[in-house]
Amino acid sequence: MRLDKYLKxxxxxxxxxxxxxxxxDxxxxxxxxxxxxxxEVLVGDEVEIRFEHRHITIEVTFxxxxxxxxxxxMYDLVSDKKVERPPLS
Structure with missing residues (x-):
């Protein structure tokens, strides 16, 4: 299955x-x-998505x-990390 379709x-x-x-991007x-x-996304693949303020990693299960x-x-959450942006000076 296509990555963009799987994520939706x-x-x-x-x-x-x-x-x-x-x-x-x-x-x-x-x-x-x-x-x-x-x-192509297959069962067992590990998908990492880097949003602006958090990074999530999932394992495709279905x-x-x-x-x-x-x-x-359709997935198991492997990690969910909050990302801090450096302060603007």
């Missing part, structure tokens, strides 16, 4: 265009490598093309 369907990011923009990594929006209530969790 798994509800990590609300809109696919936002997921695409993050990947285009080189802020998404799959197994430690920079990922493009069309990069893939589905549709958001459904009875689907198992």
């Amino acid at each position: 369907v798994s509800r990590i990011i609300k809109r696919r265009t936002v997921a695409k923009e993050l990947a285009d 080189e802020r998404v990594f799959i197994n430690g490598k920079k990922a493009k929006p069309a990069s 893939l589905s093309d549709k958001i459904m209530r009875n689907n198992p969790p």
